[in-house]
Amino acid sequence: MSDSDAEGDYATAHSDALKRLKSKDPEFYDFLKENDEELLKFGESDDESDTRESEDDEQTTSKSSKTVLSAAKLKFIGENIKTSPSKKLVKELINAFKTIIHQIDNSNDKVDLSNNDLFNDVMKLCLVDLVPALYSILKLPADSKNVDVTKSKAWYKTKTVVKQYLIDVLKMLAALKEPSGLVLFLKHIVHLVPFYSKFMKLCRLLLKKMITMWCCEEETVRVLSLIIVVRASKRLPKEYMGQILKHMYFSYVKNTKFTSPNTWPMINFMKRSLTEVYSLYPEAAYEHAFIYIRQLAIHLRNAITIKKQEAYQTVYNWQYIHCLLLWAHVLCRLYDQEAVKTLVYPLVQTVTGTITLIPTSKYIPLRIHLVKALIQMSEKINVFIPTIPFILEILTLSDYNKKMSFSVKPQDFSCSLKVGKSKLSEAAFQDSCMSEVNSLLLEYFKVYSHTIGFPELALPAVLQIKLFIKKCKVAKYNQLLKGLLTKIEENSAMITEKRRSVSFQITDVDKIKQWERNIQEQGTPILKFYKEQNKETVDSSPSKKAKCE
Structure with a gap:
């Protein structure tokens, strides 16, 4: 029997086995389809050599992860990957990085990284030299922000090892705690976005992690996370944008429960940056604004109708107020969109209804925050909103001729919604x-x-x-x-x-x-x-x- 006949028989047997797998264990078959589609297409692809080489890459990566790193080996990689990058050098560097991940996970007892210099050398080579080497191997323009790695003929030969590196990067990202280390690593990930975008599952995991960092980390980390979210989202199909923006909105709501002078800059950053992301996708912005403004209006209607403390608390809290402020900011930013203009009236009605829900001196700070939002909308959208009555009513909510007790500190309403009875x-x-x-x-x-x-x-x-x-x-x-x-x-x-x-x-x-x-x-x-x-x-x-x- 010739080699070609033997390969044909093997491919046929493999195909029959996969068909049986599909009927006996459909969940595992779906998993293979999502994570290793090439395995399911064995014997059907015109480019079988690429598939076999990818399998060889995977085996090489697995074997290399069990080797002991040496300073001489890293020195050799560092000296050559800049001047004459090759697929072999990139593999070895990625395998070295994988060794670090095994050490962090304590999943490989054979790894010896007791020397911190080795760790630093591997990290430096990955952060500085790996991406330029990949672009050189793939023969792609390194200065292009919209580069498509799949246009390179060499992509399918390096795809497996690159995917493994991207997985390890996410593991390393989860292990890093210091802001300085996160900043360096996020700058590296910015350049990896074109690669992440070709693996949908990994890209979604990356975006999930970036959104988490966007709303609760140090300022520079938040900014870099936002850049990655924007660049990655632009490369995804439009149907994914709704989920990404929804996740960002819920993260914003979750992190506005408590407002103080320390958290206010972060909340302000989230509001402005989320508004800018919405401005990139006006259709999604209209859809979300319509749904969530309606949701806010329903909460307000329930509070007006039920007239109980629990119902009032669903409206008179920081999360609700920050949502109103966010959508006011979004409408001001997208006022030139005809569809968005139709949402101005329901939002204004919801804001004014919130102001008048409990018209007492206790909630004057809340009134001030919302009145500022109405004035901003009047100015930016160029629409008349009768805000004067809500301002002048403050003059009637308290007796200004009454003799008051002396207070040492002035009261600041910027980070409060209500005033205590003693105040x-x-x-x-x-x-x-x-x-x-x-x-x-x-x-x-x-x-x-x-x-x-x-x-x-x-x-x-x-x-x-x-x-x-x-x-x-x-x-x-x-x-x-x-x-x-x-x-x-x-x-x-x-x-x-x-x-x-x-x-x-x-x-x-x-x-x-x-x-x-x-x-x-x-x-x-x-x-x-x-x-x-x-x-x-x-x-x-x-x-x-x-x-x-």
Whole structure:
């Protein structure tokens, strides 16, 4: 019998055995199909030599993992892999790295890595020289971010050993604890993304690990993890993006349960970065925003209907508030998408409903956070949101003429949703309330200071502020509001004077917008006052500014 006939008989027998396996043990057959599809296609592929060579690579890797590393061997690899990289050198380096993994896992008693220099040498060679060597062997442009490794004819001959290295990299990533080591390794993984993207299961494991690091590690680690998530997701089919973004959103929610000055920068980073990832996939952003804003609205409706403490707690907590702030940020970022615009109204209704759910002085900090989100949406999306009543209501929620107890420290609302009962009777609470009212009114009127209808918009606020000043007996509160009131009236007078000289009709929308743009470019009294106040705030309390931004 000839060799070819023998191979044919063996392939036939192998195929029959796999068919029996499929009927007797379908779960194991599915596992083989997912992890070793080439084995199932034995005898059917046109490129059998590549398959046999991959099997040889696997055996070589297994054997090499049991050898003892030596300094001379590593020196030889290091001297040659830069100048004349070859498939054999890459295999030996990957096998050396595998030896380290066995040592970490305590799964190979024959490994001798008592010398730390050997460990450092292997790590240095992998982090610095391995990826350039792989690109050289595969004859691919090393400077291309969108390189496709499968276009190389040599890919299928190196695929097995590369896959083993990628698996070992994930094991090493799980073993590293120090941020400095993680940073170096993540920089290496950034360059391995084109390889991970060709193994779907490994890529998903990598993304899962990166999302975990993105939301709970040191700042540089979080940034590098985000870069890997973005680069890897761009290489995956679009149907996987929904799962990735869903995982990121749930990680965001999970890590916003507790908010403090220490955790606020991380939460802010997650909110901004998740918004940027959503902006890359507007369709997924609309789908998720629709589902989760609706979910938030249902929780609010239940709280309004049931009117019990448990129902209120599902709304008045940091996770719920941070979700509202996130979607406000996402809509501001994607406001130019027509589909996303339709979600502005339900989100605004949910936010305003949350503000008015328990309108008491205890939850003034929560109100302030949400009012800031509404003002931001007004400015970015260019849509009118009547926020003034929610700001001025703070002036009626507490008796500012009542004599309050002395407090040593001022109350900071930036990282709190409610005020304790004992704090409500302190003078610092009312000081903070008045400061926030002044700041929010200035933020709000700054957005509309150039609009043609500003005098009519400001009139109710002017009347209510004057009424409060008339009733309030605390001089410092009156002085604070009088300064803002002067600028509002000055701005109204300027707009009124400018309107007298217009020649277009009130129905001419285009000319009105052009007129408002001209006024904005010239500057308004409130806009100038806002810039002065903002500069003073930054100069007087830079630490607070840095902490919350």
